Structures are given as C-alpha cells and as structure tokens.
Amino acid sequence: MNDTKRIGRPRGFDENDALMAAMNVFWAKGYDGASMKDLTRAMGISGPSLYAAFGDKRALYLKTIDRYADVDACAPIVAFEAEPDIEKAVRGFLTSVISSATDPEDGTRGCFLASCVSTSVGQVEGVDERMEKAIDGTDLRLAQRFDLEKQRGVLPADFPSRLRGRLMYDMRQGFVFRGRAGWSGESLMEDIEDRVQMILAI
Amino acid sequence: MNDTKRIGRPRGFDENDALMAAMNVFWAKGYDGASMKDLTRAMGISGPSLYAAFGDKRALYLKTIDRYADVDACAPIVAFEAEPDIEKAVRGFLTSVISSATDPEDGTRGCFLASCVSTSVGQVEGVDERMEKAIDGTDLRLAQRFDLEKQRGVLPADFPSRLRGRLMYDMRQGFVFRGRAGWSGESLMEDIEDRVQMILAI
DNA sequence: TGGAATTTATAACGAACGATATAGATATAT
C-alpha cells in the first residue's frame, strides 16, 4: 500500500514470516497452550515488538486466522479442486484429510482451522465469526465444485451440492478429531470408499 | 464399598454432586477456561477439600470424564437406542444432536465429550486414551443397533453397521462444532433428511 | 472426658502468565 520510506528505525523482522511462525505455534500448542514466551521465541522477536506490531495475544491469534484464510493453506480443499475426475477428487480430499490428520508435521496436525481454531470457538472473542465465515466459505467452495460437475453433466441436475459439501466438511471434522485422539491413518482409511460413494450418491 | 462409620469429621458435601457440578463448569468454560475459583464455587467446597477429595485439577477433570461415561448422559445415543423404528431412530439421533448443540442449557452445549473434552484432546494428559475409548464405545453402540436390525431383516445382511455408526458419530461432531460456531438449529436441520437416507443407504 | 482422625476455612505461597515502562539503537527530515 505505502512503499515510501518511513521515518525512524526500520523493522528488524518480516511481518508475514513472524505471523506464519506464530500460526505454527498456535497450531501445535493451541491458543491457551501457546505462551507469549513460545511465540516470541518462534517469531524471533521480543515482547514489545510483538505488541507494537500485532496488538495483544488475542489480536495476534485472530490475525493468524485471517492470514491462513488468505494463503489458502488447506491442502485437502486444494487437492479436491485440482483433480478433474470428481470421484478421484472426493477420494483425494478424504485421503488428504486423513494423512494430514495422522502424520504430524512439526507438531501441527490436520487443518489449522479444523484442529486448532475450532477448539477455541466459543472461548476466544472474535473466533466465532471468523470460524463461521470460514466454514461458510469452505462449504461454498466444495459445493461449487459439485455444481461444476452438474454443468458438465457428470452429476445429475438434482444433485444436492450444498448438502454434500457440508457433509464433506463434517467428515473432515470427524477425521481430524479422531486423529487427535490417537486413531491411526490405516483405521481411518477403512471408511473412505464407503464415504466416497456416499458423498456422490444421488 | 465401605459403609462403616469412619473416624474423624465427616464430609460436608456429596462427592457425586460435587463431581457433576465440576463437570458443568468444565462443560461451559472448557478445561483451561475453568479456574479453580470457578470450580470450588460451583462445587460448594473450598480448595483444600477439593484437593483432598479429587487430587489436582487435571485429576478432577479426568474423573468428570469417567463419571460422564458411567451415567450415560449423552441424550442422542439414548434416543437412538430407545426408538424401535430404525429410520425414526436415526432421525431422532440427529435431531437430538442438533437441538442439544444449539439450545444452550446453563452454558452447556452439545455433548460433554463432543463439545468440551474433544477440545482438550492432545492438550491434557490422560484425555486421549479416555476419548479414544469413548469414541470406540459409542461407535460400537451405534453399530450394534444396526446389527440388531440386520437380525430382524429390516436391514440387508451386507449393511456396513460399523462404518455407518462411525459416520453418525462424525456427523455429530460436525453438528456440535457448527453449533458452537453460531449455526442455528434451523439451518442445521436442512441437512438431516439427506443424511438419514445416507446413513441407511445400502 | 481426652486423644486420634478427618474435614474444614483462612491465608498465603511460588510460578507463570500477559502486558509495559524505560532507555538505547537506528533510520529519515530539516
């Protein structure tokens, strides 16, 4: 927005990098579990710098949520939209959900929204609206993919795109949750063929 | 176990009542959100009494989880098992899930396990095993209800009871989650007919 | 009635939390 050189000492850190680092901490430890010490260390900045740049802890948390929505970091949805064959796309979505929910990477499991932010809904002010909007957005994206197949004639005209999109979202929520509780990827995979047929059933 | 009068000053509170009161606090505020002050006030006892009777905060939390499993306080599952007609039973399960997830009662929404304990999985030591066992148990109860219908001949012999039980569980998880994020009961009800057919589809 | 045992209430503990006051460092503008 404003690229002109500003007066005063310049930032010693990249705001975006710091935000992503903070997100990973929240992701791995949860909102309450992530202390300011954890955050400042991971972000590579000191307390006062954090407060000056992002406000307080809660504001930082909300900013990581907005950032996540922007960068579109949710692998399963991306996989779903990229695969042209709809059945493979649905299977790919579920497979991606399961693998990300059971293969921890840096302590971060599943989707940031599904496995971290969702646990602070109703607890941290400002999260509910963002979560509701995120769910709405995801539901819509999933439904639009089905609508596309209806236009192509692959899916029948009366296919309930919106309902099946919501169903996929709820399935993700369930898989992520089971993954956190200790379920193995293999045991979760037992369900996917039945669920693929289910999602696409007329 | 031991009803003989014990020496010393007797308890001034009922252990079971105190445990249920503690559960309601955790249910409404979450594990981290519930302070010892909240707990002692709701339980009607003082700090030292709490520690003497239940151990520390975490031990108290785990005991409320065990207690919940014992009293079988999950309304949707009870509704599911009580209704003889299987289609009505499935519909009743989902309806019960939705109403309990969107009609807050004393700040407690949904199922204690689904809406509170599930958010502390991976965060509080001892919760994971209990949650995994609880999910297993619920999956099994749901599946057994379907098996019963297979014996009666209402459902075909190749009906995948276990998979559909899991599916119902994941749907509950999704509904409870959406309810916490602000979804209304009416909007959630839009899905149920599609889902009832889905759960019972061969 | 006097001790032993147990629960109670008051008060306060150390630790960790989130958040800041202060001062020093580094840039631009005049």
Added chain:
DNA sequence: ATATATCTATATCGTTCGTTATAAATTCCA
C-alpha cells in the same frame, strides 16, 4: 548536526493461576 520518529532489548510490572501450610472444627474410639 540536530531533531524527530520508529523499532528493539532489558527488566519488571501487577494478576491470576494452581496449589498448599496452618490451625480451627467436628466426629469416633477408648
């Protein structure tokens, strides 16, 4: 060069947290 503005680092603030000494109160046993 001086002034001004912005960022950084150290150190510390006041709370709140979960937890626990301490001592009074209440019961049973001898």
